[in-house]
Amino acid sequence: MAKKASEKAYEILRDEILDWTLAPGTVLGEVEQALRLGVSRTPLREALGRLTADGLLTNDLGRGLVVTALSTKNVEELFELRQALEQQAARLAAKRRDPELFLALRDEFVEMASARMLDESGRQAYYDLVRRFDEAVDQSIRNQYLLGALRNLRIHLSRLRRLAQDNPFRLVESASEHLVIVSAIADGDAELAAHATHIHLYKSLRYALSLAQGDEGSQRDSMQIVG
Amino acid sequence: MAKKASEKAYEILRDEILDWTLAPGTVLGEVEQALRLGVSRTPLREALGRLTADGLLTNDLGRGLVVTALSTKNVEELFELRQALEQQAARLAAKRRDPELFLALRDEFVEMASARMLDESGRQAYYDLVRRFDEAVDQSIRNQYLLGALRNLRIHLSRLRRLAQDNPFRLVESASEHLVIVSAIADGDAELAAHATHIHLYKSLRYALSLAQGDEGSQRDSMQIVG
DNA sequence: TTAGCTTTCTATGTATACACAGGGCTTCAA
DNA sequence: TTGAAGCCCTGTGTATACATAGAAAGCTAA
Structure with a gap:
């Protein structure tokens, strides 16, 4: 039961x-x-x-x-919070990480940064890797309050998946951005990790908004693509 | 009813x-x-x-x-989240503020930075000013998600009031730190506002922890002072 | 006396019945 | 035909009764 x-x-x-x-x-x-x-x-x-x-x-x-709705404005607000939380998470993870764990993840991102994402299985492998990276960060920060805020944030972010469309070019780019972050954390370089996160999120938001833009014709009162 | x-x-x-x-x-x-x-x-x-x-x-x-408990470790974690949220809030407030509002608040903080906090009424006036400053920031950021995270954070922070003890020297110092923040926001200088917030929170945490330290003898399993 | 089993009690989880308020629809009159 | 008033209906808020699981205690047997 x-x-x-x-x-x-x-x-x-x-x-x-x-x-x-x-x-x-x-x-x-x-x-x-x-x-x-x-x-x-x-x-x-x-x-x-x-x-x-x-x-x-x-x-x-x-x-x-x-x-609740998820307008373009909501997405921008969501990313303003995300910048704050994930930069701090990256900093704390860099300070408190288990180096072995992140060195192993770095190696996996090196693999991924090549053009392996052209087929479905490659993309699934990438999503899984990102998920394991997020989990490694979550474990490393050792902060229940920040962790709670991140979890709540991710609930909202997962509503954006609908938009993602699995663009292979964006995924390759995303992998190389993650590589900088994971390397910085592995090296214990908190500020580099934070700034690399900043860049990654900036680019992610630009990409998401460009999709929403292209989809404006089929909007109702939100970013929903179809209906 | x-x-x-x-x-x-x-x-x-x-x-x-x-x-x-x-x-x-x-x-x-x-x-x-x-x-x-x-x-x-x-x-x-x-x-x-x-x-x-x-x-x-x-x-x-x-x-x-x-x-839930509120150990010294919890307080440190709380401030790690607070740093992330309030620095971002200060940045956004500086970008989107109504200049008049923050210039008026700045004038009030100038008044406060003198030694007016030696009596109870002066302290009450200061707490009220800080509250109005927080409200002004909340309004200015125009971000429902960040605002929600801040509100939840403040619920936990208010449990620390028990520790505050209204030390006039700390309050005068706190007022001058706020003055930098409010001036930066009034001027629209986002990075200055963020860094001034960083300093203020750093000092606040140091002060709170010094109180908790001095109180260790009377601790049970938390920072509660009396019993 | 102790170990294991059973029983009971207390707690949470769930269902349902009742209370009440707000909105919409109908009806009556002008 | 239109406006106003009253009634009904639907929905939420609350209370309470019932189900059940886990823990603690007691009982029995070795």
Whole structure:
């Protein structure tokens, strides 16, 4: 048995919001969703409460709980927070890292920086590597508050995946940017790690916004690509 | 009418945790607290859920919901996050501020930097000024995500007030540090504002830790001063 | 006396019933 | 036909009853 109905409801709703099954602006009624997910209102309310705390729902007084939008402006704001958090994370990771761990990751990024991302399996390998790099940073910073802020940030960032489109050129570029970061952390160079992170995020944002720009014609009131 | 019982329960419990009425390590049972606060378990559970999301409670599996500790290590971690968030906030505020607003605040900090903090009313006036300065920054950054992270951070910081002890010398010093920050924001100098914030937080942390140090004898398992 | 099993108790998790408020729709009258 | 008033309906907020799991204590047997 999946222990808790509230947990199940939370995960389903969160995933549906993150993959745009529940589009921004969708109103979530309690009875309606409780019925749909097969749980009673009590655990569902807990799930809705957590999603609201996460910032995925907002309490538009009068309309009920609404899935939050992700406009271009939201993305820019998100990256302003991301710059602050990830630069600090890079600094702390550089100070407190296990050198072996990051040297191993560096070697993997060296491999990746070649043109291996032209096929699906290469891209999957890259995404997996980035995920393991993020986990290594998370472990290294040894700061529960920063870690919590990063986790919450990533919830919102994962809504952007819809936009990513797996452009191989961008991924190769991204790999070489990561290589600078991971090397700096391995070397214990906190300021280099922070600045390399700055660059990487700057370029990521430029890329994301260029996609959103090209997609303006098919927008409704958000960056959603299709509909 | 105080509309919602859950809101009332949340505010009472939050305030009790922040002013150390509920000490770190205290276990909060649902029935027990529902009885004490005169609400039923349903709204109380919502309050406990929010407090857990805030990081004021933790789910120590097996013991139930426990008020989180605030050790010296926690304070250092908190300030590492604070550095990241407030430096970014200072940068953005400098870019987007209403100059008039911050010039007016600067004049008030000039007044304060003299030795007016020797009596209680002077200190209250200073705390009020800092609060208005924080609000001005919050308004100026125009970033909901950063603002949310700052608000959550401040919940934890306010637990440190217990330590503050209103040292007039530190307050005068703090006022002159704020003066640099507010001037930089008024001038639109983002990097100066960030660096001045860095200095201010560095000194604040040093001061807080020196107090905690001096208090080590009366510690239990946290920085609580009395008991 | 001690170890292991069973029982019970207390806690959380869940379901559901009731309360109440706000909005929309219908109806009646001018 | 239109405006206003009242009623109903839908949704959230709250209370409470029931289910269940984990821990602690007691009982029995060796």
